[in-house]
Amino acid sequence: xxxxxxxxxxxxxxxxxxxxxxxxxxxxxxxxxxxxxxxxxxxxxxxxxxxxxxxxxxxxxxxxxxxxxxxxxxxxxxxxxxxxxxxxxxxxxxxxxxxxxxxxxxxxxxxxxxxxxxxxxxxxxxxxxxxxxxxxxx
Numbered sequence: 001x002x003x004x005x006x007x008x009x010x011x012x013x014x015x016x017x018x019x020x021x022x023x024x025x026x027x028x029x030x031x032x033x034x035x036x037x038x039x040x041x042x043x044x045x046x047x048x049x050x051x052x053x054x055x056x057x058x059x060x061x062x063x064x065x066x067x068x069x070x071x072x073x074x075x076x077x078x079x080x081x082x083x084x085x086x087x088x089x090x091x092x093x094x095x096x097x098x099x100x101x102x103x104x105x106x107x108x109x110x111x112x113x114x115x116x117x118x119x120x121x122x123x124x125x126x127x128x129x130x131x132x133x134x135x136x137x138x
Contacts, residue, residue: 018114021035021036021123021124035120048135049131050094073094074091
């Protein structure tokens with residue numbers, strides 16, 4: 001994906017700061033930090049996974065989907081905290097997996113600051129749970 005508005009998951013290197021969370025197919029354990037999360041394999045096509053995620057995000061307070069790519073397989077969103085309006089960026093990409101099904105890469109991170117008080121790992125976990133209620137998992 002060459003559009004600069006979207007996260008390049010192929011080149012992604014999470015920061016050393018603990019203010020992010022990443023779900024990906026086959027993600028390993030980050031030694032108890034709960035910032036790397038294995039995402040399920042979905043039976044739905046990539047565009048359906050992203051559409052469901054966009055619907056879930058749009059229903060959340062202070063969260064706005066800013067862009068989806070032309071194929072409907074990636075999105076970018078912003079969430080703001082209630083009290084101080086801190087900004088978190090949310091990026092997602094869904095793609096067919098070699099063994100079948102659709103994989104989801106979901107990255108949530110603070111736009112500023114060092115610590116997120118666990119907000120991003122909780123957000124990623126909550127989004128995956130909401131998707132599980134809506135989509136066919138293999």
